[in-house]
Amino acid sequence: MKVAGSHFRTIWLKRGDPGVVQLIDQRFLPHQFVIEDVATVEQMATAIREMHVRGAGLIGAAAGYGMYLAALSGVDLLEAARQLKATRPTAVNLAWAVDRQLQSISEAEDKVGRASATAQQIADEDAEHCRQIGVHGLPLLRAIAQRKPGQRVNVLTHCNAGWLAFVDHGSATAPIYAAHDSGLPVHVWVDETRPRGQGSKLTAWELNEHGVPHTVIADNAGGHLMQRGEVDLVIVGTDRTTYTGDVANKIGTYLKALAAFDNAVPFYVALPSSSFDWKMRDGLTQIPIEQRGADEVKHADGWAEGRQVEVRVAPENSPAANYGFDVTPRRLVTGLITERGICAANEQSILRLFPEHAP
Numbered sequence: 543m544k545v546a547g548s549h550f551r552t553i554w555l556k557r558g559d560p561g562v563v564q565l566i567d568q569r570f571l572p573h574q575f576v577i578e579d580v581a582t583v584e585q586m587a588t589a590i591r592e593m594h595v596r597g598a599g600l601i602g603a604a605a606g607y608g609m610y611l612a613a614l615s616g617v618d619l620l621e622a623a624r625q626l627k628a629t630r631p632t633a634v635n636l637a638w639a640v641d642r643q644l645q646s647i648s649e650a651e652d653k654v655g656r657a658s659a660t661a662q663q664i665a666d667e668d669a670e671h672c673r674q675i676g677v678h679g680l681p682l683l684r685a686i687a688q689r690k691p692g693q694r695v696n697v698l699t700h701c702n703a704g705w706l707a708f709v710d711h712g713s714a715t716a717p718i719y720a721a722h723d724s725g726l727p728v729h730v731w732v733d734e735t736r737p738r739g740q741g742s743k744l745t746a747w748e749l750n751e752h753g754v755p756h757t758v759i760a761d762n763a764g765g766h767l768m769q770r771g772e773v774d775l776v777i778v779g780t781d782r783t784t785y786t787g788d789v790a791n792k793i794g795t796y797l798k799a800l801a802a803f804d805n806a807v808p809f810y811v812a813l814p815s816s817s818f819d820w821k822m823r824d825g826l827t828q829i830p831i832e833q834r835g836a837d838e839v840k841h842a843d844g845w846a847e848g849r850q851v852e853v854r855v856a857p858e859n860s861p862a863a864n865y866g867f868d869v870t871p872r873r874l875v876t877g878l879i880t881e882r883g884i885c886a887a888n889e890q891s892i893l894r895l896f897p898e899h900a901p
Contacts (some may be wrong), residue, residue, distance in 0.1 A: 667816075730757070732758045794865075
């Protein structure tokens with residue numbers, strides 16, 4: 543996608559220096575656009591763990607490049623794999639990319655060359671799969687536009703599943719960008735997504751850069767808007783979806799799904815196939831839910847007097863819990879938008895699209 547008119551991916555090899563991976567450091571958005579240089583597997587692990595990069599697809603691509611840096615520096619690849627996998631437990635793309643690199647490197651004589659090619663392939667596939675999600679999701683928005691000619695199509699999102707969460711295009715935003723680029727009058731309700739504000743900081747920023755009309759709302763406003771007919775469609779992303787259709791996504795997604803179900807608003811999940819967990823059957827009992835530091839809940843950061851500042855918003859001595867994700871049961875999901883098409887959120891429909899994963 544574009545930033546100030548120039549095309550960017552979220553992660554890439556530095557031109558003229560193949561020993562350095564460059565990435566957009568999302569901690570400074572929307573106030574500053576910062577590109578970070580990463581040269582070691584330790585630095586990449588920190589970037590993932592401390593959320594310089596975040597989002598299912600981008601975490602996978604970052605892990606792929608992390609394994610390339612490990613091969614380049616000659617460190618123990620199994621230890622590098624362990625270090626990268628330990629950074630974020632919920633997103634399945636992370637372990638998927640690391641394991642793919644381990645297999646690829648083990649089969650090669652030129653391990654560095656193979657690791658570089660595989661990292662690039664993981665990134666390219668992520669961008670192309672997200673583009674295809676846009677192609678398959680566009681008819682959903684077009685059908686709504688045809689039912690209400692002359693009116694805008696209102697889509698609600700939660701967290702950031704845009705191009706900043708992937709290598710390009712995004713998952714939940716791909717149909718939105720495709721609709722906007724085709725001339726459909728689309729408008730996005732952007733959940734702020736506490737405690738880190740990925741919606742108000744990241745989704746709003748990238749929609750603004752692309753020129754997509756949008757409105758930032760408090761997390762708890764979504765149900766109110768659905769009750770009043772102001773939401774035509776909900777599209778969210780996912781960090782891990784079971785092959786039976788249970789969806790793990792940013793905390794608060796389950797509540798949006800409940801509100802959508804109660805108000806007969808279609809609730810779709812957009813994901814590349816790398817975000818499926820082909821081993822887990824029951825999302826509620828099997829998907830690990832990351833618990834992050836309490837300071838993220840008790841503090842907030844923003845822009846004041848030309849610099850980024852952090853303030854405490856809760857009593858100093860009050861404990862806080864910070865669950866990073868929740869699980870939306872498949873019964874609340876209208877459908878899954880993938881690079882191969884749209885399917886119902888159940889085992890039979892998913893495996894019909896991806897028969898190579900059938901037992």
